[in-house]
Amino acid sequence: MRISVPQEIKNHEYRVALTPGGARELVARGHQVLVQSGAGDGAGYPDTAYREAGAELIDDVEAVWAQAELILKVKEPQAEEVARLHSGQTLFTYLHLAAEEPLTRGLIESGATCIAYETITDDLGGLPLLAPMSRVAGRMAVQAGAHSLEKAQGGAGILLPGVPGVAPARVTVIGGGVVGENAARMALGLGAEVTILDKSLARLEVLDHRYQGQIRTVYSTRETLDAAVRDSDLIIGAVLVPGAAAPKLITRAMLAEMKPGSVLVDVAIDQGGCFETSRPTTHAEPSYVVDGIVHYCVANMPGAVARTSTQALTNATLPFVLALADKGWKQALADDVHFRAGLNVHAGRVTYAAVGEAFGIDTLTPAQALEG
Structure with a gap:
């Protein structure tokens, strides 16, 4: 699978969605990792570290997004990033959609599959990626x-x-x-x-x-x-x-x-x-x-301590990223009910009830989305 890691563009956001160590794990499993040049600089990870891990560095931001099957981010996509999303792509990041109606509707229009870190659950009722x-x-x-x-x-x-x-x-x-x-x-x-x-x-x-x-x-x-x-x-x-x-x-x-x-x-x-x-x-x-x-x-308070935050975030997200890369989004979510809870938007439909309720939008359940 082609996995892209774009540079974060939100104001004073220095984190990056994947460490070089995480990139190494994906490459070792046969996946192609595309990292936008400079994406890790704010967290103390230079381009050379990603290159040594087997990732491909790309200068052109449009190419980073256009070539991706799976896009890994930290913060919710900004307007110019939403415009780059399209059907067939999977976005994995923090979304917090219930407070962002324009973003929600933009993701619906994109047709992409959007999985939110913050709504994935665990056996104890916790939120392991939040x-x-x-x-x-x-x-x-x-x-x-x-x-x-x-x-x-x-x-x-x-x-x-x-x-x-x-x-x-x-x-x-x-x-x-x-x-x-x-x-x-x-x-x-x-x-x-x-x-x-x-x-x-x-x-x-x-x-x-x-x-x-x-x-x-x-x-x-x-x-x-x-x-x-x-x-x-x-x-x-x-x-x-x-x-x-x-x-x-x-x-x-x-x-x-x-x-x-x-x-x-x-x-x-x-x-x-x-x-x-x-x-x-x-x-x-x-x-x-x-x-x-x-x-x-x-x-985005944790963005100010980007090194610590990036390491802590990747430690938590990497098992889920590996599942998405190895199995594809549909099988990965079908195999794990807690991962399935992260599905917020898919193919033009909202799939998280609290988001739909916030904006009066009809929703599907994640299980219904998987059946489609």
């Missing part, structure tokens, strides 16, 4: 929040751990999943006072046991959320509804209850964000202020 970047984003959210609390960034001028005689910052994490736990762990390690809100008592029990009471676990209600808004210096939104738009948990009216210079970090921004006043930002201009509250809403 988890690596969720870990990175959760840990980065605290770094970003700590920086945003500095006065020069519009924040209140608070040092996250405090110093002897001065209380540490109060950090609230909304959501106790992979992002939330990693954010809380990072904030705890920096010496902040940390609270996690979640609606799952079972999850809160796990976290309470794991951190031996060092992190406060609170059942999420409107009352406890209101208290967090009033008391916190930093709130990290880490809510995930798999494949669907994130709920808006903090409204603009609630910002008036927050302490001036407090910070909101919205890790759910890829899914539309969990704060009403959130809008996607980039690493070039990562934050903005609404009603005296700093908002950090970078939609």
Whole structure:
């Protein structure tokens, strides 16, 4: 199979979808790997590393896309990339379609088969290809929040751990999943006072046991959320509804209850964000202020630590990439019900229910798509 790895073009996106080691594995199985020249530079992988792994380097971006049977990316395709997709091709990347109607309709029109990393499941009910970047984003959210609390960034001028005689910052994490736990762990390690809100008592029990009471676990209600808004210096939104738009948990009216210079970090921004006043930002201009509250809403946070993120992502995606290359998309998905859950768009039809519901589009099930 011909597998293409184009260079990412989203603002300040430095990751690449395949390491040279991953390319070597594919070549060893008899597949042809086409890598756009410079695609790995941002992650510290020069063209020579891909060439030594047996990949073919291509300068012409149009050729990289046109020759591909399978296209591997990191972020959702941008408009000019959607225009290059066509029927018969398979795209494997993060999509987050429930927050992007123009992208969804563009992929429908392309006729391509589009498989999303973030909706693939596992035996434990987890999201194995979302988890690596969720870990990175959760840990980065605290770094970003700590920086945003500095006065020069519009924040209140608070040092996250405090110093002897001065209380540490109060950090609230909304959501106790992979992002939330990693954010809380990072904030705890920096010496902040940390609270996690979640609606799952079972999850809160796990976290309470794991951190031996060092992190406060609170059942999420409107009352406890209101208290967090009033008391916190930093709130990290880490809510995930798999494949669907994130709920808006903090409204603009609630910002008036927050302490001036407090910070909101919205890790759910890829899914539309969990704060009403959130809008996607980039690493070039990562934050903005609404009603005296700093908002950090970078939609590709892990792109800033591209080396770590690329390695973590490829570790998770490579078994699925090998299955697609060896078997083709139809057989690979037929053989694995969890992989099948990643199918979001195929041959002009939406195949993920939450995406169809978001935009009023009729859907097929992945199983029906396989029968077609």
